[in-house]
Each structure stands twice: as structure tokens, then as C-alpha cells.
């Protein structure tokens with residue numbers, strides 16, 4: 001009995017300490033409680049998704065502007081003045097400082113707001129309770145707070161765009177001294193302060209979210225859902241949340257020290273600095289120390305961004321290849337491996353900071369080891385697809401696209417991971433190409449795949465397939481056209497974060513390629529309008545979704561078309577098998593087609609059961625007689 | 635027999651029927667532990683940053699304020715009284731719950747005041763937080779004790795909430811979860827401080 005009360009009070013107590021065991025009445029949710037300050041995980045997920053997508057379009061638009069500058073340096077941008085105002089100077093060119101501001105904002109927005117909050121926030125929130133068979137998150141209140149902290153972070157970051165001195169401009173990695181000295185560049189002043197406030201709020205948001213995700217996965221799984229039967233999506237969200245819990249506090253510590261340096265005159269990251277010929281009082285600090293702290297978060301962060309996308313992909317590929325995922329255990333193992341390794345490779349971002357070459361070699365070895373679990377995952381996706389009965393839904397295409405991007409971007413990671421090679425390649429467009437393929441595009445594809453796949457469950461309607469196909473092909477070809485040529489530009493030595501190359505002789509050599517990239521970027525970005533239209537239109541006018549549109553096995557498809565508060569109107573289904581019983585031999589003899597959902601007991605499928613599954617029934621029968629312990633771990 | 639058949643939920647109750655393989659821990663207690671993990675990571679980052687600073691270049695050599703010894707004793711004692719309050723709760727001894735909770739809270743405040751005097755001692759000794767006469771290693775002491783102090787304030791808030799429940803007689807052997815969480819958090823803050831203190835003793 002104890003058990004039952006816990007969940008209830010977890011939700012109820014969160015509101016007030018005085019009503020410990022009161023029922024949680026939610027009869028007449030007003031508009032505000034239902035759509036704005038909602039504690040329902042599905043609503044919160046949609047809030048994360050919509051805010052995340054809005055940021056994605058903002059971040060994308062920024063990249064178009066700076067690509068215009070890079071590809072067409074002589075182009076007159078006067079027509080952008082209505083939007084950009086004084087960011088366009090008298091000669092109709094983008095202000096140089098504002099170029100840096102745009103790059104910085106683009107990176108921050110994409111990495112944190114779109115691919116962390118928009119991706120984890122959306123799908124962890126939406127899928128964890130639905131796929132583990134819980135009525136909501138462990139604490140709906142904390143979950144709601146998590147979104148509103150993200151919202152506040154968004155407001156602060158957005159406001160910083162309108163500051164007279166512009167937003168932060170020192171790159172998304174905010175290295176000191178640019179970030180530590182308010183007088184360094186215009187964006188180092190108020191813009192940087194806003195950035196730090198915004199990110200502090202953001203860290204609080206992701207910690208609140210992450211604590212909830214972990215608690216829910218561990219404590220609230222339905223009967224029969226052992227860890228060995230968890231869908232890979234949940235494994236991915238779970239591990240992502242753990243990585244976030246361990247790494248975001250470190251960023252917080254770094255930000256704290258930076259704030260002290262900025263506004264209280266400490267010297268943690270500063271030493272021997274002259275501004276305008278005048279020496280500053282700061283002595284004894286070290287900018288490299290900041291890099292260590294930053295990348296201790298920064299590298300895990302790239303996996304925080306990628307793992308959920310990989311989890312989503314596993315689910316979608318197995319479902320649409322109509323095959324069990326190949327190497328379930330290897331998939332889980334490699335995610336754990338990646339998670340652990342991600343904490344001990346951070347210095348590969350710092351090979352050229354003058355670190356001891358011996359230390360660099362150690363980090364090189366550790367870095368290259370990550371290629372092993374990564375390759376395991378790539379091979380498993382391919383083997384799952386191999387000879388599958390593939391159904392090319394838009395979600396499936398985006399998932400396969402992710403696998404492709406993950407491989408082509410991962411390969412260059414191995415190049416960069418060699419400290420000797422990195423001396424040449426560091427801070428060039430080669431790095432930009434690497435991480436835009438492996439992290440940016442791959443995770444974005446995972447997000448798109450997730451939206452196309454779970455849209456029916458989110459909004460009860462289907463998105464349009466044809467538009468989805470066009471969207472996929474334009475985006476897929478587009479990102480390759482944008483990022484592939486950047487490798488050559490990088491190898492040729494073009495540094496990243498340069499406003500213009502036209503003043504250097506060597507820069508002229510690739511002017512045409514830069515133009516090409518910019519054109520491709522504009523087309524790719526424009527193609528996203530198809531998605532925006534499809535998304536908004538389908539919410540209101542899409543075809544009504546069937547209950548299980550993709551013939552999928554996981555629990556969310558046992559809910560009503562639009563699940564209400566509490567997800568299942570009746571009892572929560574019990575789980576009896578893993579989620580990947582696709583195309584099981586002899587399933588037809590049991591009356592199933594090519595999939596057997598997780599809530600179907602083995603006793604209903606005597607013909608298709610494998611031997612060990614029959615043993616399981618026998619064991620359960622035995623246990624039933626000796627008490628109701630049957631649902632203990634096996 | 636089957637749990638899920640007993641209590642078919644309606645659309646508006648969130649209950650936890652049908653749990654099989656779950657941990658036996660209360661989700662909120664579990665969440666508290668996760669919160670503790672994240673605080674630990676933050677201090678791990680700060681102290682390793684200190685080590686990096688300390689081992690490179692010429693670190694500022696300084697004396698540990700005498701006051702830190704005193705506050706350390708105070709916080710250890712407060713942990714003991716916290717534990718006594720918790721055992722009193724388990725034994726349903728309301729009088730002792732109130733008494734020991736009050737003592738713990740008072741000791742918590744004394745600890746904070748002590749930390750403030752320790753800072754004064756540091757300033758006297760010429761170890762500054764900021765400004766041209768400061769050095770990173772010295773500033774770190776302020777950061778350690780300051781950030782820890784902020785957490786102590788949050789712990790005090792938690793203590794006061796629990797204290798209020800105690801005076802409303804809402805804590806007894808049936809309802810120990812709040813005081814148990816409060817104790818967990820307070821002991822953690824105690825251990826965290828002792829860690830920081832020993833860390834400073836070893837590296838100054």
C-alpha cells in the first residue's frame with residue numbers, strides 16, 4: 001500500500017505542504033492551468049517543442065545573415081535594416097562586431113536552446129511517462145518550473161539582442177578574457193551579463209528537468225518494465241539526464257567564477273592584461289583554467305545533444321524496418337560507454353593551448369576510444385536496416401539521414417582527435433564542418449524524426465507525408481552541400497569566426513566555394529518553411545490520427561488518440577516483453593501481424609514465443625502460486 | 635492480487651498503481667539525492683580548479699582562520715542534534731523533535747555568523763576576495779565558504795519549514811519523510827563543509 005501513496009503525494013505535495021494526502025483535483029482545468037502553467041508532461045513537452053522550434057528559426061535566420069556576409073561580402077544589406085537596425089552600417093554592410101555577436105548567439109541558441117531544451121525537453125517530457133507507463137512525471141510541479149526557467153532564460157537571451165552594445169560576442173564557448181572584461185568588446189558588457197544570467201537560468205531548468213527524468217525512469221516504471229525491457233529512447237533520455245546532472249553544475253561553477261571576475265574584481269581567469277596600454281590589476285589567474293571547466297561540461301554537452309537523437313532514431317528505425325533493433329544490449333552498452341568516456345576527453349578541445357604534449361597524447365587516446373562505441377551504434381543501425389521491410393515514412397528518412405550524418409561527421413572527429421593533426425585544423429572551418437554534421441545536423445535530424453513520428457500522439461493528427469518527403473530531401477541534400485565543402489576550406493587554413501576573408505590573398509581562392517555554401521544554406525533554411533507550414537497546418541487541419549499509425553510496440557500507442565491527464569483512462573498496461581518484437585516468426589499463428597506490442601503477455605502468443613520466453617511463462621506460473629511476487633526483476 | 639486492478643484511476647487522479655520494478659525509495663527523496671549529486675559536482679569543479687591554480691605558479695600561502703575550526707565543530711554538533719531530532723521523530727517524541735530541531739537551526743545560524751567572522755579574520759590577515767591585492771587561491775576560500783554558505787541558507791530554510799511542521803505536530807513516527815529529507819540535506823551540508831575544510835588544510 002505504501003507504494004500507492006507515494007506517487008500521489010509526490011504530485012500533490014509539490015503544491016503545498018499542508019495537503020499531504022489530499023486527492024489531486026484537476027476537474028475543471030482553466031485555460032491557464034491547462035495550456036500555460038500546466039503540470040501535465042505532455043503539455044510541457046509541447047511548450048518545450050514550440051519554444052525550441054521558434055528558437056531554431058531564429059538561430060537559422062542568424063546563420064543566413066552571417067552566411068550572406070561570408071559568401072557575398074560586397075552585397076548590400078541595406079534591405080535588412082528594418083530588422084537589424086544599426087547592425088547594418090552606413091555602407092549597407094553588417095557591422096563587424098555584430099557579425100561576431102550573430103555567430104555567438106547562433107551557437108548558443110542552437111546548442112542550448114534548440115538541441116538541449118528543444119530536443120531533450122520535448123521528447124524526454126513527452127515520452128518518458130508514456131513509454132514507461134506512468135501517469136505523469138515524478139513531480140509535475142518541478143517539471144513545470146523547468147519549462148518556466150527555460151522560458152525566463154529565453155526572455156533574457158532574447159532581450160540581450162536589443163541591447164545597444166549588442167549581445168555577447170565572444171563565441172558560444174565564452175572564453176575569457178573577452179567574456180571576463182566588460183570593456184573588451186562591445187558585447188562583453190551588458191550582453192555578456194545577460195548571457196550569464198540567461199545560462200544560469202537555463203542550467204537550473206535543465207537540472208530540474210533532469211532530476212525529474214531520472215527519478216521517473218527509476219521509480220515509476222509500470223509493472224514488468226525492467227531496465228532490460230526499456231525502449232532505447234528511454235535509455236537515451238535517462239543517460240542524457242545523468243550526464244547533464246553531472247556536467248551542468250560544472251558549467252555553473254565556471255560561470256560563477258566568471259561573474260566574480262567580471263563584476264567583483266577577482267582574478268580567477270585573468271592575468272597580465274593591458275587595455276589601451278594600461279595594465280589591469282588582475283594577476284595570477286589563468287584563462288586556460290576556464291577552458292578546462294568549460295569543456296568539462298562542453299564535451300558531455302555534445303552528447304547531451306546527440307544521445308536523445310540517437311535514442312529516437314533507434315526506436316524509429318526498428319519500427320519502420322519492421323525488425324528488432326540489432327544488438328539491443330550493445331546499443332545500451334555503447335551509450336553507457338559514450339557517457340562515461342565523454343567525461344574524460346574534454347582536453348581534445350585544448351590541444352593547442354600549450355598543454356604538455358604527453359598529456360595531449362593521453363587525451364588523444366581516450367578521444368579515439370570514443371570512436372569504438374560510436375561505430376558500434378552506427379553498425380547496429382545499418383544492420384537493423386539490412387534486409388528490413390523498410391517503410392519510408394518521413395520520420396524514417398530523417399532517422400536514416402541521422403545515421404548518415406553521424407558517420408560522415410564522426411569520421412572527421414577521428415581526424416581531429418589526433419593531436420598532431422589538430423594543430424593544423426584547430427579553429428578552422430574543418431572543425432565547423434565536423435560538429436555541424438555530427439552534432440548540429442545529426443541531432444536536428446533526430447529532432448525532426450521525433451516530431452514526424454510522435455506528432456500523431458502529440459496532437460492527435462497526422463502531418464502531411466508528401467511535404468515531409470520534400471522537406472527531408474531538400475534538408476538532407478542541403479546540409480551536405482553546406483557542410484561538406486567546409487572541410488576543404490578548413491584544410492586550406494581558413495579560420496572560423498572571421499568576418500571576412502577578402503582582405504587576404506589566400507582568402508580569394510575560395511570565394512566561389514564560400515558563395516556556393518551560402519547559397520546552399522539559404523535554400524536549406526528556406527526549405528524549413530515547408531516544415532513550419534506542415535507543422536502548424538497539421539495541428540489544426542491534419543488528418544485524424546489512427547491509434548497506432550506506425551504499428552509500433554511501445555506503450556504510448558495504447559493510449560487514446562489524444563491522451564488526457566493521467567494518460568490512460570483505465571488501468572496502466574502491464575509490460576510483458578521488450579519493445580522490439582517486430583516480424584517475429586509465427587506471430588501470425590497467434591493472430592498478430594508483424595508486431596507484438598509490449599503489453600501482450602507471452603501466454604497469448606504461444607506459437608511465436610522463443611524457448612526462453614516459454615520458460616518465463618512457466619516460471620511466472622510457478623511464482624503466482626507462491627504469492628504475488630511475480631513482478632520482481634528477472 | 636494484481637495491483638492495477640484494485641484502484642482503477644479516473645482521468646484526474648495521478649496515482650501510482652501498477653508499479654512493479656521500481657525502487658522502494660520515495661521519488662522526492664530520490665530527487666533530493668540527485669540534487670545533492672549536482673551540488674557535489676559543482677564543488678568538485680571548484681576544488682579541482684583550486685588545485686590547478688595551487689599547483690601552478692606561486693600560490694598565495696595563507697593561514698587557515700582559527701574560526702574555521704570553531705565553525706567546523708559547530709556544524710558537526712548541529713548534525714548530531716539533527717540526528718537526535720530525527721530519532722525523536724521515529725520514537726514519536728514530539729517534545730524532543732521540537733527541541734532538537736530548534737537547537738539545530740540555532741547552530742546553523744551560529745555557523746553562518748562564524749563563517750562571517752572567519753572572513754573578517756582573512757581580511758585581517760591580508761587575504762582578500764577581490765581587488766589588486768587579491769590572488770586566485772585566496773579568492774577561492776571565499777568562494778568555497780560563500781557558496782557553501784548559500785547552501786547553508788537553503789538548508790536553514792528547509793530546517794525552518796520542518797520546524798514549523800514540528801510545532802504544528804505534523805511530524806511523528808508515521809510521517810517522517812520530511813524530517814528525514816531535511817536530515818539528509820543537513821548532514822550533506824555538514825560533510826560538504828568538512829570536506830572543504832580538510833581540503834583547505836591540506837592545500838594552503
Ligand code: HEM
Nearest residue numbers: 302306348349371410413414416417426427431435438439
Ligand atoms: C568519433 C567521435 C568524435 C571525435 C573523435 C571527436 C573529436 C573532436 C575534436 C578533437 C574536436 C576539437 C577540434 C578542435 O577544436 O580543434 C572536436 C570538436 C567538436 N566536436 Fe567532436 N568528436 C567526435 C564526435 C563528436 C560528436 C558525436 C559530437 C556531437 C554530438 C561532437 C561535437 C563536437 C563539437 C560541437 C566540437 C566543436 C566545439 C567548438 O569548438 O565550438 N563531436 N571533436
Ligand SMILES: [Cu+2]
Nearest residue numbers: 299346348349
Ligand atoms: Cu569534444
